[in-house]
Amino acid sequence: xxxxxxxSIRLSKxxxxxxxxxxxxxxxxxPWVVDWFVKFSRAMLLGREHFLLVSIYAAVPPALAVLxxxxxxxxxxxxxxxxxxxxxxxxxxxxxxxxxxxGICLASGLYYLPFLLVAVLAGFMAxxxxxxxxxxxxxxxxxxxADYTI
Amino acid sequence: xxxxxxxxxxxxxxxxxxxxxxxxxxxxxxxLSILKNNKAKAVRFxxxxxxCRALDCQPADxxxxxxxxx
Numbered sequence: 004x005x006x007x008x009x010x011s012i013r014l015s016k017x018x019x020x021x022x023x024x025x026x027x028x029x030x031x032x033x034p035w036v037v038d039w040f041v042k043f044s045r046a047m048l049l050g051r052e053h054f055l056l057v058s059i060y061a062a063v064p065p066a067l068a069v070l071x072x073x074x075x076x077x078x079x080x081x082x083x084x085x086x087x088x089x090x091x092x093x094x095x096x097x098x099x100x101x102x103x104x105x106g107i108c109l110a111s112g113l114y115y116l117p118f119l120l121v122a123v124l125a126g127f128m129a130x131x132x133x134x135x136x137x138x139x140x141x142x143x144x145x146x147x148x149a150d151y152t153i
Numbered sequence: 154x155x156x157x158x159x160x161x162x163x164x165x166x167x168x169x170x171x172x173x174x175x176x177x178x179x180x181x182x183x184x185l186s187i188l189k190n191n192k193a194k195a196v197r198f199x200x201x202x203x204x205c206r207a208l209d210c211q212p213a214d215x216x217x218x219x220x221x222x223x
Contacts, residue, residue, distance in 0.1 A: 147194075148194050148195065151187060151192060151193050151194040151195070152193070152194060152195040152196070152197065153180060153184045153185075153187060153188050153193045153195075153196050153197065153200050
């Protein structure tokens with residue numbers, strides 16, 4: 004099997020699906036995961052299990068939204084629709100979801116400091132995706148010019 | 154307005170259909186329609202040359218400049 008862009012997009016879709024299953028599983032088993040994490044980790048989270056649960060449940064919607072947007076984006080790439088305004092909108096959505104996740108982690112830093120690091124990483128990811136979105140928007144203009152050059 | 158493409162006039166003078174002209178020029182009927190309806194953003198010199206050859210005319214017969222309304 005010769006590797007190409009078609010297989011690469013398929014692999015990306017598989018990864019998105021696996022992530023979605025993981026997020027869904029975490030959402031369903033969060034109370035037990037939190038119990039296990041608090042008991043077996045060295046994190047000083049005893050008595051703060053409820054806060055951790057709230058952080059996890061608050062982060063699930065933006066996480067699922069990111070995965071849905073990525074799935075739609077990959078679907079468009081599979082159809083050969085690359086530089087279209089819809090894909091730029093999907094990337095904008097991903098960026099905003101990362102900002103939402105950063106906000107949740109920032110608030111969670113009030114009871115568990117390492118969340119602040121995750122907040123910074125999520126914010127950085129939002130910035131990277133935003134710049135990629137800007138690049139896409141310029142590419143859409145170039146594509147439009149190319150399409151209407153006879 | 155900018156540059157206006159007056160293909161219809163020359164096509165009528167030479168009595169040639171859109172499909173036939175597209176075929177002679179080597180572009181799709183859809184692209185010819187984009188040109189005719191002034192939706193094109195740019196025209197390649199090779200396309201312009203092919204149009205002039207097919208319609209036996211000069212570029213000035215096909216292209217006209219109209220200043221933007223103030």
